[in-house]
Amino acid sequence: MPRPADTSDPLSALLRAASDVVTREELDKRLLASEKDGKPLRVKFGIDPTFTDIHVGHAVPIRMLRNFQEMGHLPVLILGDATARLGDPTGRNEQRPSLSKEEVEVNASTYLEQIGTILDLEEGKCEIRRNSEWFGEMDFFDGLRLASRATVARMLERDDFQKRMKDRLPIHLHELMYPVMQGWDSVQVEADIEIGGNDQLFNLHMGRLLQERAGQKPQICLTTHLLLGTDGQKMSKTCGNHIALRSSPEDVFGKVMSLSDEAMEAWFQLLTSQTEEETSAILSGHPRDAKDLLAREVTGWLHGEVEADAASRTFRKRFKDGDLPEEIAEARLPAGPQTLPGILKRAGLASSTSEARRWIEQGGVRLDGEVCKDVSLEVDLSLHPEGLLIQVGKRKVLRAFLKA
RNA sequence: GGGGAGAUACCGAAGUGGCCAAACGGGACGGACUGUAAAUCCGUUGGCUCCGCCUUCAGAGGUUCGAAUCCUCUUCUCCCCA
Numbered sequence: 001m002p003r004p005a006d007t008s009d010p011l012s013a014l015l016r017a018a019s020d021v022v023t024r025e026e027l028d029k030r031l032l033a034s035e036k037d038g039k040p041l042r043v044k045f046g047i048d049p050t051f052t053d054i055h056v057g058h059a060v061p062i063r064m065l066r067n068f069q070e071m072g073h074l075p076v077l078i079l080g081d082a083t084a085r086l087g088d089p090t091g092r093n094e095q096r097p098s099l100s101k102e103e104v105e106v107n108a109s110t111y112l113e114q115i116g117t118i119l120d121l122e123e124g125k126c127e128i129r130r131n132s133e134w135f136g137e138m139d140f141f142d143g144l145r146l147a148s149r150a151t152v153a154r155m156l157e158r159d160d161f162q163k164r165m166k167d168r169l170p171i172h173l174h175e176l177m178y179p180v181m182q183g184w185d186s187v188q189v190e191a192d193i194e195i196g197g198n199d200q201l202f203n204l205h206m207g208r209l210l211q212e213r214a215g216q217k218p219q220i221c222l223t224t225h226l227l228l229g230t231d232g233q234k235m236s237k238t239c240g241n242h243i244a245l246r247s248s249p250e251d252v253f254g255k256v257m258s259l260s261d262e263a264m265e266a267w268f269q270l271l272t273s274q275t276e277e278e279t280s281a282i283l284s285g286h287p288r289d290a291k292d293l294l295a296r297e298v299t300g301w302l303h304g305e306v307e308a309d310a311a312s313r314t315f316r317k318r319f320k321d322g323d324l325p326e327e328i329a330e331a332r333l334p335a336g337p338q339t340l341p342g343i344l345k346r347a348g349l350a351s352s353t354s355e356a357r358r359w360i361e362q363g364g365v366r367l368d369g370e371v372c373k374d375v376s377l378e379v380d381l382s383l384h385p386e387g388l389l390i391q392v393g394k395r396k397v398l399r400a401f402l403k404a
Numbered sequence: 405g406g407g408g409a410g411a412u413a414c415c416g417a418a419g420u421g422g423c424c425a426a427a428c429g430g431g432a433c434g435g436a437c438u439g440u441a442a443a444u445c446c447g448u449u450g451g452c453u454c455c456g457c458c459u460u461c462a463g464a465g466g467u468u469c470g471a472a473u474c475c476u477c478u479u480c481u482c483c484c485c486a
Contacts, residue, residue: 230441241431258441288439319440339453355433358448364434375454393434394441 014067017060017270019198022205022221030192030220034073043068044191044207044219046078046131046182047115049107054114055242056298057227057235060270061195062118064224068193069120076127076189077115079108082135083181086174114245117302127189134188135181143177149213150180150206158202179203183210191219198223227270230259249303253311256295261287264294272297325397330387332403337380340365340372347400349392359392366391 011031021027034041045065047058065075084104108130112121120126138146155176156162164171179202186194186207194204201223208218228234229241243255259267264287268279272294282290292312299308317323331347338346341356344365350356359365360375367379368389381388387399 254441261439261442263442286439287442291440291442315440352451354451354454355449357454359434362434362448 010067010071013273013275014064014071016276017064017224018222019225020201020221020223022201022208027193027220027222034192041068041073041192042076042127042190043073044076044078044186044189044194045196046080046083046185046194047111048080048084049104049111050084052107052110053244053246054111055235055244056271057197057229057242059118059245060224060227061197062115063271064195064222066119069125074125074127075119076129076191077119077121078185078189079111079128079130080182080185081105081108081130082132083178083185086178086181117245129189131181131185131188134184146180146184147177149210150183152176154209155179160199179206180210183207186219187211187214187216190216192217193220193222195222195224197226199226225266225270228263228266230255230263243298245302247302249299249307249311250314252299252302253295253308253315256298257291257315259291259294261291264290267294267298319394324389328389328397328399331398331400333381333400334403335382337378339375340367340377340379341375343379343400344390344392347390347398349390349396349398364393 015021030041043065045061047054065077069075081101081104084107085101112128115121121128156165158179161171161175182203183206185191187210191207191211194207196204201221204219204221204223208221211218226234230243235242243252247255256267265279265283268274268282269276272279274282274297282293295315296305296308296312299311303311314326318325333343333346340360341350341353344350344356344359345353350359356365357375360373363371363373365372366389369391379388381400381402384400384402387401390398390400
């Protein structure tokens with residue numbers, strides 16, 4: 001189905017980030033029906049609390065959820081506290097260590113806090129469920145009955161299982177159950193729509209299957225394009241190329257600015273509400289200005305516009321004009337003359353004296369603004385009552401004082 | 405139950421008795437340049453009291469003047485056959 005030319009209506013704006021819609025006809029039909037009878041659609045989104053932080057990649061489907069919320073539908077947020085303990089096999093070639101109930105609980109509450117910055121979690125505007133609600137009381141045989149609703153052949157159709165078979169990587173038996181569990185969530189909450197990343201398409205389809213078998217109307221599957229990380233690779237916590245929602249404004253801003261120029265378009269598409277026309281207009285201008293705008297938008301919806309503007313100014317001063325940051329960390333060091341590498345290590349800048357030496361030899365260390373390449377320089381902090389300003393590279397700055 | 409393959413630095417991956425602190429790629433970091441923490445180029449990437457020394461190649465022993473490399477056992481992983 002071609003996208004309507006007018007992108008100002010909420011649905012097309014929402015679908016900007018969409019990858020698959022199964023199916024568009026059903027979606028239109030159900031939206032229409034909802035409008036008629038005044039019953040909001042139940043839009044499910046599940047997230048497993050396996051870590052403490054969620055990042056802007058997760059924000060893409062959550063923003064979509066918010067769009068639905070603004071259209072008057074009901075987000076059904078599922079905290080996969082049961083599935084988290086199993087671990088989603090998607091895109092992994094190794095098992096995740098299984099988490100304890102306590103760890104999952106801690107993560108779940110931090111997740112809610114973070115999701116709350118995007119979605120209105122107020123009672124009545126959003127339904128929050130934990131899937132331990134239904135999985136918690138199932139016994140082994142209930143589990144087997146659930147397993148009997150799907151077939152191995154069907155399960156093995158899944159891309160990442162196929163890939164792993166081909167690469168001769170292990171597929172653990174319990175991993176086959178993950179899609180079934182996720183699908184069962186849909187049955188339990190009677191979802192009309194489920195949103196997920198496009199690597200979740202298979203799991204979302206499983207929901208349709210199980211719902212049909214349970215005599216429900218199958219949910220519409222709506223997947224989002226995957227947001228690539230700041231380095232252009234798949235965004236993941238382990239790669240360190242993500243931006244956590246809880247990052248400081250400066251951090252968010254800076255990380256967006258470190259995006260490659262090529263990645264900008266996708267970020268605009270997935271994380272801002274600009275229309276395509278606006279986006280391409282912005283991108284035809286100076287890349288730096290485009291990125292500044294992008295960074296301000298992203299920082300803005302996480303921290304507010306005031307903070308975003310401030311972060312932008314700080315960034316400019318810091319990296320364009322080469323100014324020192326407004327707040328400089330301080331370190332108090334013990335008395336007595338010490339070698340420069342020793343100081344760097346003790347101040348916590350370098351993790352080893354060898355690392356410190358390398359920086360110095362490469363001309364990356366400045367003392368009170370002057371590059372110092374002398375590895376064996378003896379520094380006596382008592383000669384610097386105002387503190388010694390130490391800079392390493394462009395980012396690490398610190399003022400060292402004599403310990404009182 | 406049987407047979408086979410494997411465990412190397414942050415990650416991926418070479419190395420199969422000395423020239424190995426360990427190729428190469430990614431990442432990260434430093435420098436130059438710039439339009440920014442983009443791109444490109446150069447360099448660095450175990451530790452230390454650093455022109456030398458010390459500890460690394462799953463773990464524990466052993467052979468050897470000398471082992472990541474050979475042998476034994478242990479732990480873990482994968483594949484194939486049944």
